[in-house]
Amino acid sequence: MCERTRLRPSHWLAPVLFTFALSAAAVAEPPARVVYHINFDDPSHQINALHNLENQINAADGRIKLLVMLHGAGLSLLLYPEALDHTTGMRLANGDQEMLARVDHLRDLGVRFLVAANSTRRHHIDPFSDLHGVDPGDMVPSALLELTQLQQQGYIYIKP
């Protein structure tokens, strides 16, 4: 069988096809946008996720916009242990010094931790006193709605 040169269209087809194109749109290369979805309360699982987050920031060399969507049992990530008693249906509060130090470090790197109002209401959590470092701007009405909208805006979805 004779040797075949691979068909590399760019060599001869492209000039012809420029005249043939019917439509085109330049695609810009924006920084990656990613949302991590955390709804579980196992502390080592949470820490693992935060690790991966940081790895991702390093891998992208800062050209990345990262959000963390917390709801349900995931609120435990920011929940102060003292606050656990007056909440409903929360098994764990993982907001100890070590965890919160990690969270703050990530916040310094530009990560935003979003909190779902549906969840805080359901679990009788006051987001501004029971959770660590939450701004009104971090509150969203519903986690699932938010995750949907973010994906529609092109965010990449990660469920650790």
Added chain:
Amino acid sequence: MSSSNDIDLNAYVDGELTPEERLEVLDALQHDSELAREACELNNLKSQLQLAYANPPGLSAGNIARRGPSLLTIAASIVMLAVGLLGGWLVGNEQAPKDRLVLLDPDGRGQAPATAESQETRIVFHLTTPDQFTAAELLDDVEQMLDTYKEEGKPLRVEIVSNGEGLDFLRESMSMFKDRIHEMSQRYANLTFVACKNTIDRVEVQHGVDVKIVPDAEIINSGVDYVVKRQQEGWIYIRV
């Protein structure tokens, strides 16, 4: 060399046995937990493989833009143009939008135009946990979304797929949400509950029980396969 046992088990997992053979294997599985575990692992292997190749580079959306129809069809269509028989050569893929020919940059990569896909929002929720709170919250949030979208006149389609540890959610004998599931199924035509047959089979074999799924739910072969397929079709994916 593979033993004939191995081959039978593989054939069982691949759905290649006759009904009688299948029953024989099922029987063997019920008496041999080691064998049952094997079958489980083979199943998992299948799903793992499908997941591993769901999004190979060159196909995944967003970063590397899709190429248009095969360049040879384009080349051929140039010829056809010359002959005056343009016909259906420009539309290679039935699913593609009409104007699929794209400008090629010097690397031979296409810059695909923004596609005008359907305006319907389609979401598949993947329930893989037995946690009741998660399930309750899921139903609450989904219901809220369904109502909101309806009020705003925005088309929405939702599927809730239960597999693995999340299957109890749809089991007649185990689900704490049967009434709610039924009520929501009636109220929302755009909501569908889906149960995974692989998980059903696995539970039946491992616990020696008959699994009955709530009548409102549909049953598909593989939950993982299904959610992967949905994503390939452009559905939004959320796992709870």
Added chain:
Amino acid sequence: MQERPSKSLFEKFGRNRRLRNEICAQRERLYRLAWSWCHNQHQAEDLVQETMARALAKVDSLREEARLAIWLTRIMANLFRDQFRKQKEETGQDFEPVTEETPEEVTDRSMLVQRTRDAIDTLNDDHRQIITLVDLSGFSYADTAQILDVPVGTVMSRLSRARKRLREQLEKAHTAPSPVVVPLRKPS
């Protein structure tokens, strides 16, 4: 009884056009399979291009339209065996996963996905082909036998061995539990 007149040019053109459309519609499925064999984007693209070129050229020879997917895959399997494997030998090139991907794609991929791909990579071509034909493309044993031009018995024993190998490989590469990363299709 009179002999049936040969199909008019229009009828034939209609059938061929329909078949050609269907062939092009298979592109993505073919690519996914091709990539699982080559683990190299350019090679996979070339393999698919050539497969489709051949298929489009000899669309007349397809007798049963319902078997289109099998027919196409068989062409690709033959091409892979004849040309692409040969290329590998000639250039001494290892089928290493090529990282032409953007950083986003690399970090997106879960470790589980990467582990699985790496494990598949260690399989020989026969094993890799058979596992992907059955599990990825979902062909039956009978169809797979036709695609690879081997008896069904061979399909069964080869598949069983391939899966065993794959599991051994995966068990070797044991790591801590990894996140499930799900890259998205293009949003609407």
